[in-house]
Amino acid sequence: MKIASWLRRGGWHTVHINALDPFDTESLSKLGAPRRRPNGTGKIFRQPLPWPVEGFSLERNYSRYGIDRESFSWKISQTRPDLILITSVMTYWYGGVKEAVDLCRMHHPSVPVVVGGIYATLMPEHCRNTCGPDYVVAGEAERGLRVQLGHRLPFPPGPLTEESDPEDPVWRESGVIRLNRGCPMACEYCASRLLEPRFLPGDPDEAFLRLKGIHERWGTTHFAFYDDALLVNRDTLFKPFLERVLSWNKGLSFYLPNAVHARYLDGETLDMMADAGFQELRMGYESSSDDFHERHDRKINGDIFQAALDHIRASRFPLDRCAAYVLAGLPGQRHGEVEESVRTASSYGIRCRIAQFSPVPRSSLWEESCRFSSLPLEKEPLFHNNTFFSMEWEGFTRSDLEQIKRLSLSLSPN
Ligand code: SF4
Numbered sequence: 497m498k499i500a501s502w503l504r505r506g507g508w509h510t511v512h513i514n515a516l517d518p519f520d521t522e523s524l525s526k527l528g529a530p531r532r533r534p535n536g537t538g539k540i541f542r543q544p545l546p547w548p549v550e551g552f553s554l555e556r557n558y559s560r561y562g563i564d565r566e567s568f569s570w571k572i573s574q575t576r577p578d579l580i581l582i583t584s585v586m587t588y589w590y591g592g593v594k595e596a597v598d599l600c601r602m603h604h605p606s607v608p609v610v611v612g613g614i615y616a617t618l619m620p621e622h623c624r625n626t627c628g629p630d631y632v633v634a635g636e637a638e639r640g641l642r643v644q645l646g647h648r649l650p651f652p653p654g655p656l657t658e659e660s661d662p663e664d665p666v667w668r669e670s671g672v673i674r675l676n677r678g679c680p681m682a683c684e685y686c687a688s689r690l691l692e693p694r695f696l697p698g699d700p701d702e703a704f705l706r707l708k709g710i711h712e713r714w715g716t717t718h719f720a721f722y723d724d725a726l727l728v729n730r731d732t733l734f735k736p737f738l739e740r741v742l743s744w745n746k747g748l749s750f751y752l753p754n755a756v757h758a759r760y761l762d763g764e765t766l767d768m769m770a771d772a773g774f775q776e777l778r779m780g781y782e783s784s785s786d787d788f789h790e791r792h793d794r795k796i797n798g799d800i801f802q803a804a805l806d807h808i809r810a811s812r813f814p815l816d817r818c819a820a821y822v823l824a825g826l827p828g829q830r831h832g833e834v835e836e837s838v839r840t841a842s843s844y845g846i847r848c849r850i851a852q853f854s855p856v857p858r859s860s861l862w863e864e865s866c867r868f869s870s871l872p873l874e875k876e877p878l879f880h881n882n883t884f885f886s887m888e889w890e891g892f893t894r895s896d897l898e899q900i901k902r903l904s905l906s907l908s909p910n
Pocket of ligand 1: 686725
């Protein structure tokens with residue numbers, strides 16, 4: 497959406513096709529309505545497909561998620577583009593990218609097709625060879641697009657910014673917002689550094705104006721933050737943003753699907769978050785083992801976590817709306833360590849969420865993950881999906897994992 501806004505500022509006409517639209521009329525009549533919640537989250541369309549990898553069986557259904565193929569194809573056929581840009585997210589969703597490229601080629605054989613986004617950045621060669629676009633933009637979009645296409649298309653003179661003024665938002669019940677880009681930490685299991693090599697502080701005024709713009713134009717009241725490091729430099733970034741939200745006082749709700757850094761929580765920030773309408777607080781705890789943190793992330797330890805919990809208890813933020821992510825299934829990790837982490841995190845009276853490790857190409861743990869796993873991770877990104885528990889071994893089996901998930905549920909506050 498930001499790229500579309502950037503192009504429009506440069507004089508382009510843009511058409512956005514949202515292949516995830518849960519309200520697409522043609523798909524509704526064919527597939528029925530997916531279950532949605534009033535806060536803008538919920539299911540999207542899903543159609544079971546044959547599992548495409550020979551020699552491996554799958555216990556669960558393999559499905560295409562998103563609008564019906566015919567509806568998507570029709571929408572593409574109705575456009576007259578000079579350039580087609582396709583984004584991508586998880587590596588194991590590449591099948592959808594390939595289908596999108598194929599359909600764009602079918603309707604517009606002479607128009608350049610560009611794939612960017614997360615999958616394209618993490619696996620550019622796989623994307624090039626398997627999905628077959630004309631161009632793959634790995635990494636930052638503006639630079640990549642200029643290098644690949646600048647010689648043949650009039651690109652906007654100004655920079656690509658966070659500004660996103662959609663002609664029609666993806667959907668209106670919920671909005672996505674980001675204050676800062678990237679993260680200053682370098683956890684071995686994370687893709688953040690690969691997608692944005694530096695921490696780029698945002699502008700609280702601009703972020704607030706974007707939020708205000710979405711609310712005033714579309715009536716959106718639920719907003720999810722997609723920051724990797726929302727609380728870094730909180731006194732100059734997040735708190736000024738919260739101050740503006742609090743004085744505006746529109747009764748909005750905020751969500752944090754990504755964890756925040758427990759080390760940056762303090763009483764004042766927590767009170768402001770509670771007053772501003774934050775519905776939950778998720779913290780990246782990962783493990784109760786100091787060895788784990790020494791080896792993999794150096795971002796937290798028992799003392800930091802204890803201090804964060806003390807701040808929460810002394811604040812207006814409800815303890816039962818707080819959760820800790822515990823990471824499970826790293827190469828060579830033993831189930832006992834994860835179980836201990838779940839017990840320790842839960843003993844603070846907060847919810848514990850199991851974050852199952854997915855191997856990330858090019859991350860520090862990638863090579864080790866490939867050596868450790870019995871699955872062909874390098875060859876077939878579908879196996880990156882944590883449905884497979886690719887790091888299973890005798891020290892941590894699937895049944896151990898299921899038992900730990902049950903334990904975490906049973907220890908969660910009601
Ligand atoms: S702190 Fe979080 S976002 Fe930052 S590198 Fe670590 S896991 Fe990734």
